[in-house]
Amino acid sequence: MLLKGVVVPMVTPLEGKNQDKIDEVALEKQCNFLISKGVHGFYPCGTTGEAYFFSKDLRKELARLVVEKVNKRIPVVIQTGCIDTKSTIELTTHAKDIGADGAGIVSPYFYHYSDDELKKHYVAVAQSVPGFPIYIYNLPENTNNNITPELMRTILDEADNVVGMKYSSIDLRWMPEYCSYLGENRVFLIGNDQLIYSALVMGASGCIAGNANVFPEPFVNLYNSVVKGNHEAAKKDQYLISKIAVALGMGAHISAFKTALRFRGIDTGPVVPPQKSFTEKETMSLYQELKKLNLPLEDSFC
Numbered sequence: 001m002l003l004k005g006v007v008v009p010m011v012t013p014l015e016g017k018n019q020d021k022i023d024e025v026a027l028e029k030q031c032n033f034l035i036s037k038g039v040h041g042f043y044p045c046g047t048t049g050e051a052y053f054f055s056k057d058l059r060k061e062l063a064r065l066v067v068e069k070v071n072k073r074i075p076v077v078i079q080t081g082c083i084d085t086k087s088t089i090e091l092t093t094h095a096k097d098i099g100a101d102g103a104g105i106v107s108p109y110f111y112h113y114s115d116d117e118l119k120k121h122y123v124a125v126a127q128s129v130p131g132f133p134i135y136i137y138n139l140p141e142n143t144n145n146n147i148t149p150e151l152m153r154t155i156l157d158e159a160d161n162v163v164g165m166k167y168s169s170i171d172l173r174w175m176p177e178y179c180s181y182l183g184e185n186r187v188f189l190i191g192n193d194q195l196i197y198s199a200l201v202m203g204a205s206g207c208i209a210g211n212a213n214v215f216p217e218p219f220v221n222l223y224n225s226v227v228k229g230n231h232e233a234a235k236k237d238q239y240l241i242s243k244i245a246v247a248l249g250m251g252a253h254i255s256a257f258k259t260a261l262r263f264r265g266i267d268t269g270p271v272v273p274p275q276k277s278f279t280e281k282e283t284m285s286l287y288q289e290l291k292k293l294n295l296p297l298e299d300s301f302c
Helices: 024-036 056-070 085-097 115-128 149-158 175-182 193-202 216-228 231-247 254-262 280-291
Strands: 005-008 077-079 102-106 134-138 162-167 187-190 206-208
Touching: 005 216, 024 056, 056 077, 056 085, 085 102, 085 115, 115 134, 115 149, 149 162, 149 175, 162 175, 175 187, 175 193, 187 193, 193 206, 193 216, 193 231, 206 216, 216 231, 231 280, 254 280
Parallel strands: 005 206, 077 102, 102 134, 134 162, 162 187, 187 206
Antiparallel strands: none
16 A cells, blocks of 8 residues: 555654654554544654654564554554665565555665665665565755755666655655656655645645644644635635644754654653753743644643
């Protein structure tokens, strides 16, 4: 089943002095909350999930727990990308073994690689799990590597189980070319929350939206409105989503997501250092800012 609609790159609930243990109770509550709001899929172990801070064992445990808690109610695609090919293959094989619905793979990061090196990386990973759906995760501003439309085409030529792309960039100029290479049987998912409406109108299959961790309602409404052809309603939800994104720091601070989730009754614990959690003053300031947007918040933070 291909990912489409509103997919949530899940915040990871953590506990323990060293933030090295998954809070299973909070994770189950988080999964049930988001599914009850109508989201269409989960994408754990990604950027919003702080997974690049985790050991491979902790990433495997998180992936297993999400698959277990969701129990096939919606698709779960695990982000398995690492800085090296061997580790990426290990985590992708694990995702397949635990019954996930696919793997999203961020490009190798920090170092800059040639197109040929990037192609060999993706093809090696895809061919290690034949028949298992693979989604390219293109995050050029963070990884220092861009999966261009032409590079993606060469990957697709050699790896038929690559079924889509998550595209996290502010530049939509190349979207028609990406979509033309992907064709009708693969999907393009926008990873920038402020461009969801534009991308859907241009032919995207859905979004992987960090701010939907906290406020899934306008995202689901926007997607459903576009499907129904109600573009005026969709534009209003996109306007609200853009305000939410600004209030929550444009995805730059995972602590903003975790703090705001407490306003919805879900405590996902601290962030991993060197990130810092919000102070009490910052917490109350964020609550008041979100309250001005008439968002559903628990009154206990008034």
